[in-house]
Amino acid sequence: MRTMGRVLVTASALAIGASTAWAGGVERSAQSVGILFEKGNYAEFSIGRVSPDVSGVQQVSAAATSLAGAPSGDMAGDYNTYGVGVKLQVNDRIDVALVLDEPVGADVAYAMGSSPAGMNYLYGGSTADINSLGATALLRYKLPNNFSVIGGVRQISTSGTVALFNGYQMRTSTETDYGYVIGVAWEKPEIAARVALTYNSSVTHDFNANENGLSTSFETEIPQSVNLEAQTGVAADTLVFGSIRWVDWSAFEIAPPAYMGAASNVFADPLVSYQDDTFTYTLGVGRKFNDTWSGAAFVTHETGKGGYSGNLGPTDGSTALGLAATYTMDRMKITGGIRYVMIGDAETETPAGIGIPTGSCNLTGDSDCGTFGKFTDNTALALGLRVAYSF
Template sequence: MKNGMTAGAALLLTTSIASAGGIERSAPSVALLFEEGNYLELNFGFVSPDVSGEQQISAGLGSPGSESGDMAGEYTQLGFGYKNDLNEKLSIALIFDQPYGADVDYSADTDYAYGGGVSPLGSTTATIDSNAITALAAYKLRDDITVYGGARAVQTSGEVALFNGYTMETSKETDFGYVLGAAWERPEIAARVSLIYHSEITHDFDADENGASTKFSTTLPQSLTLEGQTGIAADTLLFGSIRWVDWTAFDISPVNFGLATSGGSLVDYDDDTVTYNLGVGRRFNAEWSGALTAGYEASNGGFSGNLGPTDGNTSLGVAMTRTMDNVRITGGVRYIWIGDAKTEAPGALTGGSPGVTLGDFKDNSGLAAGLRIAYNF
């Protein structure tokens, strides 16, 4: 029944209800490589963040204390995974996920001054969409050591409309990176430790900035993930992960953006992120198993971007799995306490003066739910 317990663990740690730094929406995993026999999974997730803040300076028609309203939109996640054993030593896998995304809306039709079309960020919207396909091959060097690697293709696009009339829309670009890793196992105690490296991927975008055709490059960051699990008692599994993402390498700086806003990047990050997850899985009987998890990502301090006013998070999640012959259905929910953040006033509002706090975002949260249907054959 190891697979029944780890199904809940995998759902809580990976694709459909992940919450991480930057614009990451899913944390790619290679857990399906260790499923018994041939394997197919379908994933669906829904995430509802609630992020709002208060204006700290007089700007536009807004004043200190004006509220932004909820500027973070709900979104769905889709995922797919397939693994096939070619022989006793060699397996291949194909994974589809939606790794990066953003839905920002300081809507002009809210009732709040800060986001109601009369404030510095009124009518500001931004979206980022992505799809990725990863092709992997895994080779068992010996009973306890497996190595794996492959290629990853990511397609990304985005658009933004700012308070000052600046607009930008990118082309849809597909570029490639690679995945490498290795794992150690002791199946008799359900123990496994795996390391996964995802390379950076650089997009060269064509952009339309207020009708002008420009070009710019953005690098999707490299990452390193350590996942582990072990049996700690009869029918009980301890699992967890540590994930580092090189977000300081990520920067969106369209050519004409600095001219329109008195300098700076549209989106960038001053710090990398390290995300921790720890959980326990339990088999209740031959049909039902469950998992609990806790997650943590430290706040970095300093300013967060106005298009992403969050800084770290803490989460608790629960999942249940029902096993019916070769089919497993897992559902999970996660509650996320989103870290408090302060945002910097754009230079266009301060005459170029840096370090002026525009928004104070605190006491925010999110709720995520996921569903996975898995089939071993």
């Protein structure tokens, strides 16, 4: 059973990690601590490719009746994800690890589609990008009775750019700030059982920004999160695994002061914000076929929030199916995975003040101007590859 656990842990880790290939907010890393439980000294490199297809249709509204029926085109660009991790066993009680990843990211690009009347979708030509680099140093200390405590420090560097159809442009500085990780775990190696509960603190950035030539500043919080990861052997060569992840997305917003109209209060809402937090659930089964091959199948569900979604992120929850396979050769393990994501339908709200004729919508702070766009039947395909070596 111990051998089965070692062989399958890579497949299950890739499956859980891939669960954030399309996740709530702008999240791109699950912040798993699974690397701490690898045996001995261990290193891994992973890369993924995500191809989302997110499109919608502009609705009839008092704000822009002439644009009704205009298609948005695919507004979510393809992107790559990556991760590097090294874990060292210091002694029988202490393990340390360093993980590099991309905690948050965004690649938004609205095409210049057209309605039957020849008018462009209002957000046509708008783009937004968020780039980040995270480095997390972790330590695990083993206690008696199969318990262990986990602690660490997390560094995140983040920057972003936005260019909207109405001429608004914004570019931020690259800011580097710190948070922490704490947790506890329990194991029963003879049945490949493990439960790990970890808390990741929020990380707050104070950005300097250039908004259409104006020097401004604003604060954005990369939200706190809680991970519960578990696995256990249920039969010979068979492992069940899963995770529950909560992220405090209601604390996240991008609200540059010039965009918000600090003096005139023209804009009612931030560029990006979320009304509710997200819960992401993953459940899977792994199977060792022989000493060389093992595989895993899993399902992931992220709860929808309801209400309106932002025009720069018109999705609401998701359900995904995935497969992963691991090839083991001496000290090396190569794992590949694929994941098909059914993205939740969403409606976006008419954006008060953005290129909409005066009188068509309340521009004094109330953005409740009705449904602007409907985004339905959207999907994403994610591919992942991980190469690991024990030494």
